[in-house]
Amino acid sequence: MSAPVIEVRGVTKAFGGVVANREITLHVDEGRITALIGPNGSGKTTLFNSIAGYHPIDAGSIRFDGREISHLNVQRIARLGLMRTFQQTRIYGQLSCLDNMRISTPHRKATWRDMFARDNPAVKRRAEDLLAFVGLHAKRLLPAGSLSFGQQKLLEFAMALMNEPRVLMLDEPTAGINPTLINGLIDRLRRANRELGITLFVIEHNMRVIMNMAEHVYCLAHGELLAHGPPEHIRSDPRVLQAYLGAH
């Protein structure tokens, strides 16, 4: 049995009068793949943003590895090893793919001297290996902005791996990706989890992806936690089906 690496307790976040998250309590176990699902507007991305430090929460507590992080800013949280990718893919468009990777090394222990250092060959080798891992090695010298949307998602994922996070939070990793590439991406996500030991916390709409990957699923609706459990249970839970089919 693995220990929880992210613990969210009673988190509430409101924007003006709209309560986006109401007393959410959940946890993500170390070394596993946990999914977060829910209809559009149910508060999934808000919860991700709260965990990653994009905005202060109104109530509750968020712990990473036993340490309270709800008051830390984005960069501090990222340096602790809790990394997120974006729903609208974000890469450094004018830099080459290789440079995108080279600048994505962990900044946990970066000192003033490291800022002015040149890369050691190991960094470049690892960057090239990871680009090969996502199938972008041939395009490593092209500006990242010239890649297709799906390839940019793969690059963003490779950049996240380059950062050697302990936990990677992925916001809709397969959205907008050509279905034949989705299988390749799922395979790589699972390998990152299994071979690199990275805990994954994934927002996803594609049920095929969830069923293939996740070991535990949380479902949000209207900002509240509706149900959680193994994917098979969630798939047949009447409350979840109702929320998705729009009974409200």
Place this chain on the structure above:
Amino acid sequence: MTPRRASGLLYAGVLAAGIGAPLAFPDYTFQLAMLWMMILFALTWDIVGGQMGYNSLGNIVFFGAGMYVCALTQIGLYYDIGEYTAAFGAIRVDFTMPQYLTGLALGLCAAAVAGVLIAIAFGRIVFGLRGPYFAIGTLGVALAAGELVGTWDWVGGGGGISLPVYPGEPQTRSLLLYALAFVTAAAVFAFLRWLYSTRFGLAINAIRDDEQKAEAMGLHTTRYKTAAWAISGFFLAITGGIFGNMTGFIEPLEVAFPTVTFGVFMVLMVLLGGKGTLWGPVIGATIFHVIKEVTWTYLLGWQWITLGALIIVNVIFFQQGILGWARERWPARFGIRVDEPAAAADEESARASVTVLPRQEAA
């Protein structure tokens, strides 16, 4: 010819021209020194404006502050500043050669330190702003700086300050100042060439492309931004110190904080040559300086209109600048290419994983 040898020849050529030009054309020493000043403007602006993508209209603050700090150090080392400025040039102070040279050296050092300190303080105020707000915010600071210095009588106010007179031949003076300008420009170029090859260059490029992403990846963005700004301030303040000595008389609005001339020229020269490149600012500054000198000589009365037309053409039809255009035209020469042998391997690995998962639709 190998690229290495070609660039070696280029550097040797520039070096030879830099040393030979004032000896071959002694009448143009001031104009040639101005060319190096323009290159310094462009190079220092491009650190934050081009490489880091923060379009500043207020870099002139470093220039003016450096100029004043240098001048005040040169005078203050040997004379009471209040008394000197109160006399408005009515008193004549003779500096000996060692005094003049020590004052100039210490003045430039003090200017550089002031440039860094102002950059750190200034950065705290304006780095909370993004995009056009940053441009307008920095412009506001630059305009305010000129007006503030203009009301400060101890440093001469709007009346300005005369700099120490060089105690020797005028020709030697212009050669000395030319040498300072040339050596500073060459040193800044060499420094930036190194800087952009380190992780620092990569990090400020990443901030330019997507600062939020850089934050999410854990980069110390504030640290990088402040350092880039301070480097720019350091060199631009030295440039200001040299320029003050070249003109021999400084005052706040036209010489030290000329927002609408040098302050705009530095942006324009970088846009012309190509933002975010090492050579772009040098090429842009050179072409701009030549055009400016030619129009000021042969099209007098129309010179500002010509310059305005150049700005309009540049901004509307040629935004990427000369080097940016060259990179689009010949991407392979700039190392932008697909690695064909590796492409096959990528195909292979993409195919290999497609069959790993069975197709399974959601219920």
